[in-house]
Amino acid sequence: MNDIAQQLAMMSRRELLKTASVGFGYLAFAGLSTQAAAREAGPLAARAPHFAPRAKRVIFLCMQGGPSHVDTFDYKPKLQANDGKEASSTTFGGTGRARYGKLLGPQAKFRQRGESGLWISDLFPEVAKHADDLCLLRGMHTDVPAHSQAFLQMHTGTSRFVRPSLGSWALYGLGTENANLPGFISLNPPSGQGGAQNYGSAFLPAVYQGTPIRGRGMQGAGAAPTSQVPNIANPQLSELAQRRQLDFIQELNQSKRAQEEHLANSQVDGVISSYELAFRMQDTVPEVMNLAGETSATQAAYGLENRETATFGRQCLLARRFLEAGVRFVEVCQTGWDQHRNLKDGLAKQSGAVDQPIAALLADLKQRDLLKDTLVIWGGEFGRTPVAQGADGRGHNNLGYTMWMAGGGVRSGLSYGETDEYGREAIDGRVHIHDLHATILHLLGFDHKQLTYRYAGRDFRLTDVHGNVVKDILV
Template sequence: MTYSLSRRELLQSVSSGFGYLAFAGLSSAAAAADAGVPASTNPLLPKPPHFPATAKRVIFLCMTGAPSHVDTFDYKPQLAKDHGKQGRYGGQLLKSQWEFRQRGESGLWISDLFPEVARHADDLCLIRSMNCDQPVHPGAQIQMHTGTAQFVRPSLGAWTLYGLGTENDSLPGFVSISPPAGSAQLIGSAFLPAIYGGTGIGRASRIGGAGGQRGSVGDTIPDIRNTRLSTNQQRTQLDLIQALNRDKLDRAGHAPGIEGAIESFELAFRMQDAMPDAMDISGETAETLAMYGADRGDTAAFGKQCLMARRLAESGVRFIEVTKGGWDHHQNLSTDLPQRCGEIDQPIAGLLADLKQRDLLKDTLVIWGGEFGRTPAAQNGDGRDHNNKGYTTWMAGGGVKPGFSYGETDEHGYAAVTDPCHIHDWHATILHLMGLDHTRLTYRYAGRDFRLTDVHGNVMKKIIA
């Protein structure tokens, strides 16, 4: 299902991003200097990485609700053999209803639920030993995005933008398309300079299992330009406001809030032209639209979002998140899971193919995954419960080993047993691929240095090409 957004609705949907910009008071040069980041009049200017990066940008395909790993990317033949037996924590073991097959030259085992993505098996790096600390959706979503579920902390996208800046000074460096529910915290900057927070486009995506994608971006992205004033009139108006801001700044001597407002107003002014152009897919060829499944049926909504993600990546946006809800399958697994997979299979395959043919996949890190997985045992007859002890995510491009499987869960898929990858390790590895040492990417706040991984995290060196 798709939605069309009016100009007012779009402005409201990006208001969180504008709000982050407008309250970018913490983004003063002094704060940046305290954090060891080079000071600049524009905090979004590109910054050198700690070491040569293999990934310049990230596209994170966030599946809220937690897809079942044992039905998609974690092949468990023993689960099929033990179907109907008592599970480890109660309930009867439930085999996958879909066949797994070895795909590509690499022979990765991938379910029939993803026939199109499976064609790109030799580009995928499956991480089959993920685990996190939170067994409930809100806490796990927060930990996946910020590294902790206990406190308000900056998001992964905000840390990336803080560490590297952006390559387009007329666009936000961090964009979330149909942001996840609770996005104020999930894509926010917390105590980091607020200009590093994500700009949300579209309404929040649902977590629940039925009903598909509630937060779809519509068929077109309406023009967000101010049609009541000409560009010259807006510039004159903004110059007056900026003159007042600078006068106050001169009198105050040091006022981070005013400095941040001056920066943010200028970026918002430039965004009026750049943002609609970057997200406008109307000029794409029929072949490209078909590649993403953006021209038809159930794949149209997510296909358009993936195509927008590619356009934003091409335009220099550092971190793009695309959210797809509806994976919380406590019941109706046999009907709802194929529907969800069918809605994203062609669009993701199209994204990978498009990035590859444009020579972008080599330095674009594509990430797919949810906040945790599902139990091998049945729930409600035709469903699976939450499982945070072992599940699967995957990466492609950006310097990861292609056609590679990392880690394992036990024979039924309950818990990670070989090369376990905690969410802190996942974050450390993503930052590493971006050329950032997670132990050095710090920000001083409330008397101590903070980082995304806190005092944890190890880079998964085995997955790096």
């Protein structure tokens, strides 16, 4: 024993770590471990915002393609009355002789819903039952009527530069509540329209980027827990063997980092942390994504028993489970809202796939007393034109459209802002995407002007030099 003690005494700390029985990784990356003491010093440690938050977590129900506001949440009786008539500059309050085509009336009947009397179309009969929980933003507008640019701006605040996503800013500000799960998850994100930039961290440290989850885990209710995230488990290696393999890889990563201390090491740090997180996720993610513990009534409520609603219903149910497990920001994506033709049938299909699951999510959050501090956001990158495109379609419209929020400190049963009498342009209560971002951060407890990150000699923020909090919609 004396010989062993003498050998240990002669070792440097680095040599001791290298020869530890379980490997270098357990100690060298202690800041990334699940131990509470280590988490406090880590970059993802939970942090207090600037002031008391109204919302602690976010679900963004992202409808890629530009849902038609005039057919769903923005009632325009004059558009219905003038269906089929030619539209010109004067129709929309302008001058000149420019002609825009024929007006196309709403493709579904609108009704007043709940005690609030919000006008919502029959395309969303289940969501309409929660009208008194909704805050409709009917004066939304954005800069560009093109999918890729508008989709990127909705997620990052800009379409011209590579910037951190909304979810990354939220994670950067708040940290995480569960070291075994990503703090920001994007379920079924589109590969196009900006791709990984929509959940990327850009110049923020790479630990704040979102984790995309696609594949079989998003399809129906029957996927095995171990197959829901590709490569989440390695059946060829035991956990101890994986740990030793990872320790070796991480030692190489750490060596590279030490050799380049004079350089920014965000990417290396991101690789180190992502490997460690992936190792820890092997136990936690399959458990969270296993819906076997959910009652048959809950699964039926989310529409998992129906082919039309099963995929999006599963995503909504997983979003709730991830939030309960401590994930800060979950995005749930549904593509296919770009109805340049086949508007009536296409809208019915898209709305039918998400209506029941969204209503179930709202009811579930409310029943679990989570809606009050969970901010739910619904919408796409822009809306659609009141004039027809072809025989039965609508074009892109960035000048005015609708998004809605629920829970998380926003006023309920409220219609805020409006477009003109045909739904072409926001004219009152105008909310730019920068204003929306500023308001979301405010609800999370942040002054959007103060949540900054210094990069290339400048303090950057999500809203750049823009954005005003929409105070009229706050509780």
